[in-house]
Amino acid sequence: MSTASASRYRDFAARLLEYDGALVETINPEGLEAMLPAPVQHTLHAPEFVRLGFGAELPPEVQRVSLESDWLDRFGQLLGDRGRWLQRVVNIPLPTLSHPERIVEHGLVLQNAIYRLSRVTPAWTRSLILLLRYTAISDEKRTGIIKFGLNLANGSAMDPCVDDLLTAALSVESAAGASVPPDAQLPPDWPATRLHTVVTRALPARVQAHLKLFLQGMQRRLERDLERVHEYYTGLRQEAWQRLHKQHTDSARERLRLESAEREYQAKVADLRQKYDLRVTVELEQTLILTSPVQRLELTIKRRKGERRVALDWHPLTRRLDPPPCEWSYTAEITRVVCDDALHLVSPTGHDPCAQCGKSYCRACQPRRCPKCGQAG
Numbered sequence: 001m002s003t004a005s006a007s008r009y010r011d012f013a014a015r016l017l018e019y020d021g022a023l024v025e026t027i028n029p030e031g032l033e034a035m036l037p038a039p040v041q042h043t044l045h046a047p048e049f050v051r052l053g054f055g056a057e058l059p060p061e062v063q064r065v066s067l068e069s070d071w072l073d074r075f076g077q078l079l080g081d082r083g084r085w086l087q088r089v090v091n092i093p094l095p096t097l098s099h100p101e102r103i104v105e106h107g108l109v110l111q112n113a114i115y116r117l118s119r120v121t122p123a124w125t126r127s128l129i130l131l132l133r134y135t136a137i138s139d140e141k142r143t144g145i146i147k148f149g150l151n152l153a154n155g156s157a158m159d160p161c162v163d164d165l166l167t168a169a170l171s172v173e174s175a176a177g178a179s180v181p182p183d184a185q186l187p188p189d190w191p192a193t194r195l196h197t198v199v200t201r202a203l204p205a206r207v208q209a210h211l212k213l214f215l216q217g218m219q220r221r222l223e224r225d226l227e228r229v230h231e232y233y234t235g236l237r238q239e240a241w242q243r244l245h246k247q248h249t250d251s252a253r254e255r256l257r258l259e260s261a262e263r264e265y266q267a268k269v270a271d272l273r274q275k276y277d278l279r280v281t282v283e284l285e286q287t288l289i290l291t292s293p294v295q296r297l298e299l300t301i302k303r304r305k306g307e308r309r310v311a312l313d314w315h316p317l318t319r320r321l322d323p324p325p326c327e328w329s330y331t332a333e334i335t336r337v338v339c340d341d342a343l344h345l346v347s348p349t350g351h352d353p354c355a356q357c358g359k360s361y362c363r364a365c366q367p368r369r370c371p372k373c374g375q376a377g
């Protein structure tokens with residue numbers, strides 16, 4: 001844990017303990033000591049007096065607190081449902097865009113269609129930001145936080161903007177006294193079923209990206225152990241074959257040894273695969289709804305004889321344009337394909353050819369199976 005992260009973690013723990021009635025004093029380097037009231041002792045499974053350390057260098061006689069320790073779960077139990085839901089309004093001046101065409105040109109690539117910028121108007125939007133904690137367990141364990149943002153006005157995945165939006169939302173100065181104008185038209189809440197579908201489709205690729213190095217290391221360890229087992233049992237088989245081909249050797253006994261070695265080898269391989277089997281769980285930790293002004297760029301997208309209107313928002317908080325929505329996988333890249341039937345905007349992988357018949361089709365139109373051959377998607 002970096003020094004800055006350790007300081008933030010320590011300060012959070014100190015504020016949480018003080019809020020629940022503990023007497024807290026910070027100590028250097030990156031530690032704290034606290035006198036806990038009885039209810040806090042019970043929740044944290046801790047004695048009345050604790051000394052905790054959060055950094056690489058620890059004060060004497062402290063318990064180390066890190067993302068890998070169980071203290072994260074303990075503080076989560078103490079926190080309960082508090083702080084899991086936050087709504088914030090941030091109202092800042094909305095600048096005029098001098099070159100909106102250039103902004104769209106750098107923020108949208110259509111592989112098989114064209115677009116025309118129709119107009120730019122001031123508007124308000126609501127951004128849904130989810131903080132999700134993933135836990136991956138194989139022969140080792142990894143945990144981390146995924147930040148997933150969604151513009152409720154158009155369904156854009158806001159990955160490149162999430163950190164800036166969070167900083168603005170949590171800034172006391174920017175949000176103090178802010179309110180939404182009475183004539184502002186805000187996007188409604190999405191139904192729970194729709195949000196569940198979005199998160200289910202969006203999370204796998206993001207979890208895999210977070211676990212890339214972990215998966216590579218796991219694969220190397222699995223291959224190393226498989227190679228060792230293979231070499232060992234290959235040696236046993238070779239010895240048995242050599243004895244089998246010698247004269248005056250009990251061939252039935254050697255064949256039994258060969259069969260036994262093969263069974264043991266298959267059992268060892270199965271054990272290793274079970275050992276390195278990966279289990280990933282994802283839990284929602286916090287939800288933020290951020291309401292803020294935007295410049296709304298309305299586009300007309302044309303594909304063959306069809307056309308469709310799409311709106312992209314430019315955020316003054318991040319000074320950048322939303323990624324175009326992907327109505328299948330909710331990726332945050334800027335390249336999109338427009339389908340022929342409903343003019344859905346999808347990422348290129350959302351319009352890939354069918355693995356069985358080779359026909360390209362839109363996964364937003366046909367989420368379950370290929371419309372030509374029926375192969376499951």
